[in-house]
Amino acid sequence: MIFRERTKEPLPLARIATLAQHRGVHRAFAWLHLQEPRISxxxxELVAIPAPPFGEGERAAWFADRMRELGLSDVHIDEAGNALGLLRxxxxxSHVALLSAHLDTVFSADTELDIRQDESLLIGPGISDNGAGLAGLLALAAAIRHAxxxxVNNILFAANxxxxxxxxxxxxxxxxxGSPFARRICGTLALEGAGTEIVVTRALGSRRFRVEITGPGGHAWTDSAVANPIVALSTAIAxxxxxxxxxxxxxxxxxxxxRxxxxxxxxxxxxxxxFDLRSTDAGQLLLLEVQLYRAVEDAVMAANRAGSGEKLQAQITLIGDRPAAELDPKSRLLETVRAVDRHLRLRTEERLGSTDANIPLSLGxxxxxxxxxxxxxxxxxxxxxxxxRGRDLALRRVLLILLDLCGHLEAGNEVAADSPGAGEP
Structure with missing residues (x-):
């Protein structure tokens, strides 16, 4: 199925209604409904592969193999470790629309990944976050290829x-x-866990720190006057x-x-x-960071005044920085989400969250x-x-949003040029 751009873009709801009537889109819908056993x-299979932070390599390789099996183009694992594939x-x-899902989990490499199934219920570490998102990514790629x-705009599938x-x-x-796509991504949908009506439009800012306090140490009896890093750290935490x-x-x-x-x-x-610091306001986040530094410094100074011998030292290291941002309420993408939800008779549930969408949102x-x-x-x-249960409804929702993000087009004999309505990076 090939689409052609309208000469004048209709209203969002009309765009989506027209898009949903295409025979190819119906074929994709049918695939998503009938292939639930394959998606599950x-x-x-993917959740049974450990993927702790900085240890996603084996799962990324598995994902790249599935992308090749589905016939995606230019499949590779980039310098950061992302598994990437393109629709063509x-x-x-040219512009590309990004459909992503993160590979990593919060679980260590030695966590027992015992995945159980009871009809539609799947149980196991990471089965939803982000097993659901990753399975959805493969399902959408497969449905689009099948149909x-x-x-108009190419689709970049990324297991990041x-x-x-x-x-x-x-x-x-x-x-x-740092990627070849950096300046060409016209819009991003990041698949995150379960849910059918949820959409995260506000990026929650966070700053994460590791605080380490060191000292000479000693024997609990003979060196009892020595300043104790555990006591100082406990004082700062309190x-x-x-x-x-x-x-x-x-x-x-x-x-x-x-520890x-x-x-x-x-x-x-x-x-x-x-320490994990979060706020919906950048000023409050900065204030809390200052208070953390002050609490640590005051606790170390107090311990050094009371103790004897070698002094305690503190080191505070930034280990995470997620920028806060918000999708423009009048953006084309949000208009599309609302139109798709209205078409599917869903209630758009906008939320605040800390997700992969933080990065593009922070870049405007x-x-x-x-x-x-x-x-x-x-x-x-x-x-x-x-x-x-009901997974196919959510994936139909994502498919309509994604195709509209790529440029709303009509049936025709050839692929048109990039649509100005498809979004500019």
Missing amino acids: SWQQ PDDGQ ELQP VGEEAEGNLRGMRHLFT EISSRTLPARPRTTLNVGEI GGTSVTAVAQSAEAT LEAVAIGAGGLAGGVHTTNEWHDT
Whole structure:
């Protein structure tokens, strides 16, 4: 199926209604409905491959193999570790629409990945976040290929690295700053977990730090006067945690990890903790960062005044920085999402979140994170579950948004040039 651009772009709802009537789109819809067992099989197979932050290589290779099997073009793993494939060969100049899903999980490489199935219910670590998104990415690529859809703008399918934890969105950063596609991406849909009506249009900003306090250490009895890094770190944590954070703009602080010491009979030589700071307001985020630095400095100074011998030292390292941003309420992409939801009789549920969409949104580009269907729970636990019932409705939603993002076109005998309505990077 080949499309041709309208001479004058109609209103969003009319565009979507016309698009949804194409026979090729109906063939793609049918594939998504009938091939649920295959989609579920992909999901279980990929989730059984460990993919901790900075350890996504084996899963990326598996994904690239599936892309080749589906007939995508220019399939490769880029310098950052992203598995990439295009709907058709890239000409190196034209715009591309990006459909992505992150490969990594929050689980360590040695986590037991016992994936269980009970009819439509899938259970296991990472089965929804982001097994659902990755399976949806393959399903949409397969449906588009099956239906022989050829939108004006090419589609870049990306299974990207580095969304979770200390990955710091490195896969998306590379795509938008260091890749050959950086200046050509006309819009982004990031598949994120389950959900049918959810769309993330506001990017939650966050700053993540590792605080390490070191000292001479010693024996618990003979060196009891030596300043203790664990005590100093605990004092800093108690101080920063005692502060009342604003509900509006919502601001949060979490101490995610803490470790230190070697024995109950020893004064520790080091202690460290990780801090996650989030806010919907950049000013509040900066203020909380200043308060963290002050709490650590004050705690170390107090411990050094009270102790004897060698002084404590503190080091604060930035380990994550996710920029805050927001999709323009009048953007073409958001108009399209609302029109598709109205066409499918869904309720658009706009949300705030920290996702891969943070990067393009922070660059002023149109992007959303969007659910890949079904229901989920226990996310980021080993008992995570995903009920895949209704998945095809969510994927139909994504397909219509994606095709409209590529340029709304009519049936014709050839592919038209880039549509000015398709979005400019």
